[in-house]
Amino acid sequence: MLKGKQSWIFENHPVIQSTGVSGGPFEGNGNLAKDFDILHEDLWMGKTSYEQAHRVLLEEAAQTALKKSGRSADDAQFFIAGDLINQITPTSFAARDLKIPYFGLFGACSTSMEGLAISSFIVNYRGAKNILTGASSHNAAVEKQFRYPTEYGGQKPPTAQWTVTGAGVALLTENDGTHENCPYTTSATIGRVMDMGLIDPFNMGGAMAPAAADTIEAHFNDLGVDQSHYDLIVTGDLGKIGRDSMLALLEEKGISIDQNKCNDCGLLLYKNDQPVQSGGSGAGCSATVLYGHLLNEMKKGVYKRILVVATGALLSPLTVQQGESIPCIAHAVSIEI
Amino acid sequence: MTNHKRIFVLFILMLLVLAGCEDSSPSSRTALFKKVDPAPLTITKNPDQLEQILVDQVKEEASSVKSIYDVAVIKGEKEILVAYKVKHMSRFRMKGIESDLNKILSDKFPDHTFTVSSDYKIFLEAIRLGDKMKKPDFSEKKADKQLKKIISLTNELT
Amino acid sequence: MAKKKKTPQQKQYEQLEKKYETKRPVVKNCIKAFFVGGFICMLGQFISFLYIYFFHFTEQTSGNPTSATIIFLSMLLTGFGIYDRLGQFAGAGSAVPVSGFGNSIISAAIEHRTEGFVLGVGGNIFKLAGSVILFGVFSAFVVALIKTIILMARGVM
């Protein structure tokens, strides 16, 4: 049901029945290693190209999510996912192998919540019984496309972020009352594209912060709630700089958010001594942290109600070279248990 | 930091290789690093007085140039090779010093042709030739051939 | 590169964002670049010394084999995945010496081998180094042309 300007309420509470999360070696050394279902020692994952390895990540995460719920691919009506590579080929190739009717999404790093919002909407209105939704990214494949060859000795400034190697997939199911202690989605806010004129592709957090702030503001206005409604407000991959900028921006608009209540997936994922500069990023960042760590915490009872705001920078190497600024977007989904 | 260690180890290895490959003639070993002040030579085994005086004078003239601190002179059948080292702070003016020296030498000794070079390689080879010439079985002919080879080295640009 | 005019709102945000932006440690980076870059050049000096001492190269001619040797070492370091880490540490210290030029060519070649040797490696090998070669060659052409014309006009040549 539409609420306010740009939000949906999901009265039927679609359930996130199970999730599958896969990651690479760098994530295995990180803070949240125990929340990954599958961790690869090797960035190649036994394949001959990084793009194929990217596909493996997503396929494994999807299979894991299905297995955990005791279902097969035939039970899922739709597969709604995306990634960062040109024409989202890794996801499309994975969809080919899964043989589930497929919506390909591109929302850069906000894909995870874009997928979850759309899936929740479809399930809520009985458009489907089960939907697989998720997002993935692979560090080397993304670096190759957006930046320099992986072996090139370029220096990343401290504002840069580290693209996550990982995939997170959730199986969203109709709530028939049989799913106990399973998180469910209650509302979503679809963001506008915001462009504050920043052009530095090595400072995505700073560019995406206004989009996150805009979406959070819209969410609070549409639903008539404030920060006290949530136990945790978590952003996708703003990193240190983006998170601080977003909080300052919201402060200016008269929305204060408790520092302790606001966290960022990109900051949660890695240890302080890992060379990730400003934090993690990539489509897999919010997907792995939410579907792995955060939902586990919710099941443990640490959080009852969270708002996940996944942010995405909608740039391409081409637009950066042509001197265009970086348009950004953020989508929010609230999850309760 | 391990990268640095690796490079450092590589560096040390190279030093060891270098140390292992050194030949035994003592003056050429240090010729690039220290002032060796070699005696001026002629390639004839038993030079007459005049020739010896000539090369002594050439060395003296060359040494009198302020920026030059080490001079090797070898006189061949036709040409005289003057290899010298330039004080480091004067290396910016290396081309100028070379033409100065050329001018001085051709003014003083108009009857002779000179090849002057500040190249360390030429200096080193001149010292090596000097060392070889001390051996009795090294013929004049060989020495002159070697000298011509050194002189041709100075003309190589790339 | 067209720069669009920024709205006041955008300018305001830029100000705000600047406050939270992690500053680049310029002094620290420069020191690191100085030592690593200096070290690579000293290594080059050492290699050229080896060429002078053991082979028939003069100071003039030892430059070429020295660059080639440095590029060879750069290939090994790139292939073993060390050079990109060195680059993150040293910045321009490892990018400016000729080893960085080698790294840019070699890393591109290695990166694109999955796309085949002709279109992948062949098509992308100069992806990064191409601009250096282009501007080097063109500026050298202009400079040499001007110099030659001046020398000819003076009647030196």
Add this chain to the structure above:
Amino acid sequence: MLPMFFWAFVIGGLICVIGQLMFDVAKRTPAHTLSTLVVAGAILDGLGLYEPFADFAGAGATIPITSFGNALVHGAMQEAETHGLIGVLTGMFEVTSSGISAAIVFGFIGALIFKPKG
């Protein structure tokens, strides 16, 4: 020759510092920075300043990418002396060919034996 090592270190290091400042202060990409340095090397050689500089600093001046511009001009000028204006075109790679060919050859060998480590 010993002071040569010292000055190679200092001058080479300083050129890298210039590059680092272009990265960090002027916020140029590596490609922009290196292209600028190459052009600077070419211009310095055109003014006749690079050679004395290389005499002084040895590898400190020949190892940084600036020497690439210098060597290109040098090759062009050498040919121009013997062949006139047309030599500017034909002599360009006379001196630099080894650096570029080494990079191409080793690049291809690298592609044959290595995989990107990520």
